[in-house]
Amino acid sequence: MACFLVPAAEAVVVTAAYFVVKKKEQKLQAPKLSGASGIDQEEKKITWSKRLSWLLALLWGGVFLLAFEHFWHGEIVPFPPFLTAMSNPADAAEMFHEMLTVGVSMAVIVTAAWGAICAIVSANVKKVNAAKPVKDK
């Protein structure tokens, strides 16, 4: 009915977090680019903005395609109240129940999948960084 609204809300929050993190990273990156910092440039690192961009692609992609599915089934209309379930209280109650069960589960599984992706990538990057000095010799 409107289960995708829960991941959509998460996507909005993550988008805001992404821009804040990106700005902070750019501030930290500026001295590095000018060569003022002695921080090792060779070490591979996955930034938090990069990690959040993966979550954004998962969330917005899913939300966009699910919104289309809801439109296909006539559950979303391009005029108020936009969600057909909102037109009567019984359907609205069912919709809120679905958002709390299906919607929350969707947000949790997507976030968990993203966590797994981040863990795998971090482990691989650690392996690459650990192997680097040996290779250089």
Place this chain on the structure above:
Amino acid sequence: MTLLITVIAAVVATILWYTNEQRKTYKLGTLALMYWGASLMWFIDFVFEYAELKAEYFNQAFADILNDTLLGVSVVVLGLVAWVIILLIKDPKGVLRK
């Protein structure tokens, strides 16, 4: 069927991302993640529906299967359209700026 078609699209996009050297230029990771995001969400939808209907879930009328298949194909096409729009906005090869 929608879930199945979206998972197939996600797997194909992931294979393309893995095998293509220009994965970053063509934003193949974004395409794969978009389809995986939708697949995960539809999987949850399937789990809840299956818990409610049990085996009855698989006894669908031909018209429903056809409708779901059409929806799945439309979803894949819409995903591709979204990806092309992202690609044109980011314009990694600078084609539009020339």
